[in-house]
Amino acid sequence: MNPKWWKECVVYQIYPISFKDSNGDGIGDLQGIISKLDYLQDLGVNMIWVSPIYKSPYHDNGYDISDYLDIMKEFGTMDDFDTLLREIHARDMKLMMDLVLNHTSHEHPWFLESRSSRDNPYRDFYIWRKGKNSGPPNNWESYFSGSVWEYDSLTDEYYLHLYSKYQPDLNWENPVVVDKLHEMIEWWLKKGVDGFRFDAISHIVKAAGLPDADNPNQTATVRAYDLFSHLDDVHTLLQNLFDNVLYLYDIMTVGETSGLGPEQALNYVGDGRRELHMTFQFEHMYLDAASAGSGKWDVVPWSLVKLKEIITNWQKVLHRRGWNANYLCNHDQPRSVSRFGNDGQYRVKSAQMLATFIHMLEGTPYIFQGEEIGMTNIAFDTIDQYRDVETLNYFKEKRAEGVPENEIMNAIYKKSRDNARTPMQWDHNEHAGFTTGVPWIRVNPNYPEINVEEDLKNPESIFKYYKKLIALRKKHKVIVYGEYKLLYPTHEEIYAYTRRLDNDLLVVILNFSDREPIFQMPDEINLKGINMLISNYLPGEKDDLYHLKLRPYEARVYLGKSHLHKH
Template sequence: MNETWWKEAAVYEIYPVSFKDSNGDGKGDLQGIISKLDYLKNLGIDVIWICPIYDSPGKDNGYDISDFYAINPEFGTMSDFDELLKQAHDRGLKIMMDLVLNHTSDQHPWFKESRSSIDNPKRDYYIWKKGVNGLFPNNWESYFSGSVWELDENTDEYYMHLYSKYQPDLNWNNDEMVHELYKMISWWLQKGVDGFRLDAIAHIVKAEGLPNADNPQHLPVVRAYQLFSNLEKVHWMLKKLNEEVWMDYNIMTVGETSGLGPEQALEYVGDARHELNMVFQFEHMNLDSASAGTGKWVPRAWTLLELKKIISNWQTTLHKKGWNANYLGNHDQPRPVSRFGNDQQYRVESAKMLATFMLTLEGTPYIYQGEEIGMTNVAFETIGDYRDVETLNYYEYSHLHGKPMDETMAAIRAKSRDNARTPMQWDASPQAGFTTGDPWIKVNPNYSEVNVEAAMSDPNSIFHYYRRLLALRKTHKVMVYGEYKLLLPLDSELYVYTRTLDGSEDQIIVILNFFGESPVFEWPEDLRDLSRELLISNYSPNLDEEADEIQLQPYEARVYRLY
């Protein structure tokens, strides 16, 4: 068993602009984060992952970086960051930066030089091509809809952008550019940061020659994942990055790698690969959509059997070979309690059940801000209340194609990234205690009921349940390193699994009722003779715990130690 600090850690993701505003300008900032470090320490997390805080025009909420070496003035100064790093380290908390290596802002000095002329020395820092007979260089579709190509009239060539036109893709075939990135990463490591989340890292290599994607329906643009996602040369690039930069540091790395399964993930995170510690997988995030990508807006009913199959495959395939990154929500996803739980009648119970799920799987758990108090999706009345570029692009696309507006708004309320980006709800005061000014995006109206102050004062709250779960994970190594085994694979309501630690008698069983009914759990024959200690439950069971049958309550979760 290869024990490592980042396997035992729990990570808390902060979306800075929505976390805590310290100066009343309506946007969260670094001093706001500093003011809440004791809150995070009290929760029991170990690592703070901070979404991009670099200088940026903000066309994609900071994922369009114009200066890797500077802090966005909206968030504060480099001195504020240095103070945050010191204050966090003084409390035993680590800081993980969000790093965007696939693209920059179109306002980055490199791109300004690159687009200035065809002969500029930095022209090849980005991906440029001439059009073909008045058409785009190829038929690839952007993640944010439309072509990946944008015409630059100054030089009459197109530049590539897998995301928005304000985010031109870097050319990783240019060694000089790559070494500039190495130098920048080293600079942050020397400052003392403890790791990186690598945004869109699977896309840094594109298919040689940038060929057209298959297009049987003769569409103007088509999704071409296979031509810019998880290509073989990505692994060579990451090995090189590891060798050149971060192998001398005891850091944590996690990559955003859409479109792969666990076998392919092992090419990134396998113990002998020396590339990344773990990756975020997206299979379970696509369960409730007609398809990945633009299909995210077309709803589809998900089933527990499908979720079990996906999670179990990742748990078993990576065991003893690599490491999982476990999450149900982040800054790009709807709120888990609204998506996989019940954010109305059983908000508290289902939020606790989902927390139990995430914190008892093998892998490093990621908690997104507000999950620990059960924050929910928001249902803004008009499109004018939304800020997310992907959401606004989808609304425009739907309008142009004549889709019914009620259908479009329903999809947006279910899937918009702004569901996760409404301000953190600290208390019941105006603007939820997030700011004394006008927030950059509206606060969820339920803040008077759902907020940190109320949660901390209630010993039975979701917040305190998270604290107990995190404490248990630190106490019982089986919850970190134990082997996962799925029980009742065909049960459509109950998700049950054991975790067993090699070379010991440490074993737990996790029993989760994923829905609002009251199914009966029957103890498996081979476990009935073992003694049971209830470690945690989101209810207060008043039952004979030696009974071979347990009638579970809606969204009930139980974790037993078996011995």
């Protein structure tokens, strides 16, 4: 079982610019987070993950850091951060920082020095190359569209950026860079932070010689993916970071590592690897993409059978060998209830069902701000109301290709990162109680009905249901450590599975549809002594667990003793 506190915790992600504004400038800040810590403590979460708050010109919402050891002035001061950390710890919670090690801002002092001349001592902190054939050094394409190379006329060379041109990639082949990053990480650990989420960590090593990608059947980004992702030296560098810095502290680490399966993930999180505690996998995030090569914007209906296949594979491969990070939503993804549930008639029931799904799996559950009240996607009227650089680039690129505007906007409504970035809906006052000023991005107009104030008053609310789930996880070790087994893998509406630990048996039954399918408890599960642990509906008077008619988006969890399980 190998118990660890980071396996038993529940993580709540805060996107600070959108969480709570304390001073009326329309931008969420650290004092705003501090003012809501009692709310998070009441929810029951143990770990707060805060998206980047470092000094930044904010071209990519703080994932472009210009000073690792300072706070962005719009968010507050280092004194505010120290207060936040102290207040979190006073409530017996922990704080996880979001750290970008693949790249910095183009305004970082290192890069300003690096671009000043070819013989500057900082030149080799980044990846510079001469162009070839009057163009970029290779044909790699950026995640945010266009080439990964930006020409700089001052020194007549190109610098590499996997993301936007405002985010030049660091050169991890330079040991001085590595040492400086290690020093910076230790500086935060000495302050008392309790962990890190390492952004884009699988990209820190690029293929030797930076060769052209040569798979003509894929988009340029996918073609080049194997040339800058999950290369062997990534593991060497992470092990060095662990051995030199991280192992000295009792912290939690999670890596953003798209494009891998569970066996490959064990290279990062396998017991004894000395790298990371868990990684965010992305396989289920591509369920509604037409193909791996078509990009996220080409949206198709997703399949529950495929979701079961993906999650089951991760549950089984990592059991007793590594650890899962379980999530359905974050700052880069659409709202989970709009994507995997029903954000109309069954918003409450489907949000509660999805929460049951995530919290009953083996692994650490992650809640993204607003998920606990069932916040939904946004459909802004015009592209001018969007703020996300990826969304704006996509719109511009597709319009230039002649794609009709309504077609582009329909994809944006489903997949824009701004779906998750609209302000937290606290109450039914103007701007949802997020700010007394003008918010940096518009509030979802459904805030009068969907807000924290309403959920706190309603005993059947999504918030109250999350609170019960989290409390159950703290009480029953089988929810944390039990071995997963899928039931009915090919059923297109019901997702059911068991978890077993010692003598405890958990049975999880989830209806992922607005219909009323019949669930039949497998004959090998003896129902004597089995009790309902939680459900998002009141149980029926004449429930027959061998022939159970499920209501739309119903979730049921039962707990029994596994010695009642017939082998």
